Structure formats: C-alpha cells, structure tokens
Amino acid sequence: MAQSSNLRGLSTINFYADDLLEAKAWYSRFLGVEPYFAFPQEGPPAYIEFRIGDYQHELGFIDRKYAPKGSVTGPGGALTYWHVDHLEAVYNRLLELGATEYEPITKRGNSGFVTASVVDPFGNVLGIMYNPHYLEVLNK
Structure with a gap:
C-alpha cells in the first residue's frame, strides 16, 4: 500500500x-x-x-x-548511499579507478547492511551499500 x-x-x-x-x-x-x-x-x-x-x-x-557561496570544496555534508549487489567488488573497482577511501567496508549490525564510501577524484563522497531492505522493496 x-x-x-x-x-x-x-x-x-x-x-x-x-x-x-x-x-x-x-x-x-x-x-x-x-x-x-x-x-x-x-x-x-x-x-x-x-x-x-x-x-x-x-x-x-x-x-x-x-x-553556492560557502560550499565546501573537500569531502563533507550529507552522505548518500547507492545500493550495490557486490559491495566489495564495487568498492575495489572505485579504488582501482583512483578514488580514495573515505570509510572502509563496515558491517552495520547483524541484519545484512554493509556500507563503504570513497572520495572520487573530484572531491565528492560516494557512498555504496548492500541494503537488504532495498532489495525487498524492489521485489515487491
């Protein structure tokens, strides 16, 4: 509903x-x-x-x-996570392409949520996440 x-x-x-x-x-x-x-x-x-x-x-x-005036030029602000099916592989691919680690691969509790984030070569933080809830909603 x-x-x-x-x-x-x-x-x-x-x-x-x-x-x-x-x-x-x-x-x-x-x-x-x-x-x-x-x-x-x-x-x-x-x-x-x-x-x-x-x-x-x-x-x-x-x-x-x-x-906008006053915007930070380095990593900072809100962090958005994109769901990925194979977090470690995507994380390693980002590093191979020249991104740098912002947050290492981190297990979030025991429910299957895992996050990581990198700083792209342009100073932006890109978050990736394995998110079981995303998959549940997608499959409804």
Whole structure:
C-alpha cells in the first residue's frame, strides 16, 4: 500500500567538479554508461547527468564555479548511499579507478547492511551499500 510522505523518493544527486569532461570520462568508465544529458549541448558542459539503477535515479555533475557561496570544496555534508549487489567488488573497482577511501567496508549490525564510501577524484563522497531492505522493496 502506498504511503503519503513529504519525501517521495530520491530524484537527483548533484556533485561538483572542476573539470566536467574529466568527471564525465571517469564516471562513464565506472558506471559503464555515458551521461544522457548535458547542458549546454554544444561546447564545454556546465552540467551533465547520468540515469542509473533500477529506478533510473539521476546523478548530476555541476561545474564547481556554479556552487553556492560557502560550499565546501573537500569531502563533507550529507552522505548518500547507492545500493550495490557486490559491495566489495564495487568498492575495489572505485579504488582501482583512483578514488580514495573515505570509510572502509563496515558491517552495520547483524541484519545484512554493509556500507563503504570513497572520495572520487573530484572531491565528492560516494557512498555504496548492500541494503537488504532495498532489495525487498524492489521485489515487491
């Protein structure tokens, strides 16, 4: 049964990067897809966006020169976790591509939840998680 909520679901996560073309190349290698959207369409992009995962969530990248005043330039702020089926393999792939450890692989209690996070080459924290609840909701 659907429940009403002020927060209906993840829509878009935006990261900042000084070099969007390099961010595009790095994330395309990691995700295995090219961004579906870029603005402007001609010339250097100010914004690029990937659609990924079971629900086609949006992962966007904004040229850092458009970041709000006072934004941190290093890792910080909220941490969003993306569900992955094979956490250790994805974590190791991120490290192989040049990300650095932010939080090691960490078992969260005895219910099957496991998290890890890295800092991408552009200073953004990318969280990954094996989440049994995500799989339960997906299979309903």
